[in-house]
Amino acid sequence: MKVIVDLQACQGYACCMMEAPAVFDLDESAGKAIVLEETPSDELRTQVEAAARVCPARAITVENG
Ligand code: SF4
Numbered sequence: 001m002k003v004i005v006d007l008q009a010c011q012g013y014a015c016c017m018m019e020a021p022a023v024f025d026l027d028e029s030a031g032k033a034i035v036l037e038e039t040p041s042d043e044l045r046t047q048v049e050a051a052a053r054v055c056p057a058r059a060i061t062v063e064n065g
Pocket residue numbers: 005009010011012013014015016017024032033054055056057058059060
């Protein structure tokens with residue numbers, strides 16, 4: 001699984017880090033998400049998929065494989 005955040009689209013809502021705090025953080029000065037773990041383990045899949053779903057900007061892409 002690979003996590004990609006479109007930083008052009010990201011509005012810094014921080015919903016992603018609520019859902020998957022091990023994978024996402026917020027760069028407060030930039031107001032953008034930071035991906036802490038670009039290739040999270042499968043145990044985090046549910047959290048990562050939830051984060052992608054709740055992102056108001058639809059900025060998170062999860063690639064399988
Ligand atoms: S939820 Fe979406 S818009 Fe908000 S910080 Fe995360 S990636 Fe950015």
